[in-house]
Amino acid sequence: MIRASNLSFSYGPHRVLHEINLVQNPGRVLGLVGPNGSGKSTLIRNLGGSLKPEAGQVSLGEKDLADYSSQELARTVSMVVQERDSEPGLTVAQMVMLGRTPHLGLFARPGAQDQEIVLASLESVGAVHLAQRFFAELSGGEKQRVLIARALAQSTPYILLDEPTNHLDIRHQHELLRLVRASGRETVIVLHDLNLAARYCDDVALLDRGRLVAQGSADEILSPDYLEPVYSIGVHRLAFQGTTHLIFEPRDEESTA
Numbered sequence: 001m002i003r004a005s006n007l008s009f010s011y012g013p014h015r016v017l018h019e020i021n022l023v024q025n026p027g028r029v030l031g032l033v034g035p036n037g038s039g040k041s042t043l044i045r046n047l048g049g050s051l052k053p054e055a056g057q058v059s060l061g062e063k064d065l066a067d068y069s070s071q072e073l074a075r076t077v078s079m080v081v082q083e084r085d086s087e088p089g090l091t092v093a094q095m096v097m098l099g100r101t102p103h104l105g106l107f108a109r110p111g112a113q114d115q116e117i118v119l120a121s122l123e124s125v126g127a128v129h130l131a132q133r134f135f136a137e138l139s140g141g142e143k144q145r146v147l148i149a150r151a152l153a154q155s156t157p158y159i160l161l162d163e164p165t166n167h168l169d170i171r172h173q174h175e176l177l178r179l180v181r182a183s184g185r186e187t188v189i190v191l192h193d194l195n196l197a198a199r200y201c202d203d204v205a206l207l208d209r210g211r212l213v214a215q216g217s218a219d220e221i222l223s224p225d226y227l228e229p230v231y232s233i234g235v236h237r238l239a240f241q242g243t244t245h246l247i248f249e250p251r252d253e254e255s256t257a
């Protein structure tokens with residue numbers, strides 16, 4: 001279980017998260033959704049410990065995040081965030097091996113088991129053929145899959161993903177989210193695509209301008225009542241083969257229709 005209690009966060013003087021109370025329940029994939037700038041990336045970084053709350057706290061399982069050592073934290077939670085600066089000169093295999101670092105002793109070299117885990121992680125994202133390529137030279141979608149493989153190789157009970165489907169083609173978007181669900185890890189995932197959230201998240205938390213508007217089952221939250229005021233767009237729901245699909249209608253079109 002991941003829990004944020006009364007979490008507030010500011011960049012300098014600008015408060016961007018206001019007293020967030022959020023729970024990822026065991027075994028349930030939690031999606032974070034909300035318009036641009038609503039605070040999703042900032043929140044997920046607070047949940048993973050790369051940003052520290054200004055007030056309130058985060059706990060992973062029974063333990064407060066602030067009580068984890070950095071190595072213990074790296075064995076507990078992996079994060080996939082938007083890669084800004086690629087590590088120069090690293091091959092894909094070396095990049096994924098970085099995920100094993102928290103499990104190696106001081107000065108220890110990766111062993112056969114680490115190599116196997118790296119290979120299995122690359123296999124699971126369909127990227128074995130890229131193993132000897134330089135990471136920096138990959139396409140956006142290839143890089144994204146390698147970053148997921150690195151997080152899987154980290155073998156943590158918790159995984160946090162910030163827009164992991166960014167850059168991926170439609171088949172890889174679905175494959176990736178299926179894989180994340182099947183990995184059985186406690187998962188929080190930022191998604192812009194509300195239809196992907198409807199299909200792959202059990203629960204959804206909706207953010208708007210740094211505040212948590214609502215949290216509940218995906219079915220409850222991904223509905224016109226919650227989405228229309230936050231996104232200022234018409235929302236319709238359609239059931240197709242047992243899955244909810246959302247159809248969006250810009251307000252301008254509505255008024256000119």
Ligand SMILES: Nc1ncnc2c1ncn2[C@@H]1O[C@H](COP(=O)(O)OP(=O)(O)OP(=O)(O)O)[C@@H](O)[C@H]1O
Nearest residue numbers: 011012014016034035036037038039040041042043
């Ligand atoms: N490093 C930073 N320094 C100052 N302000 C920041 C920084 N990063 C984000 N912000 C601001 O914090 C607010 C929340 O940004 P955040 O990236 O968390 O939103 P988001 O919901 O992930 O947005 P998007 O959907 O556009 O990716 C925004 O107003 C943004 O401008």
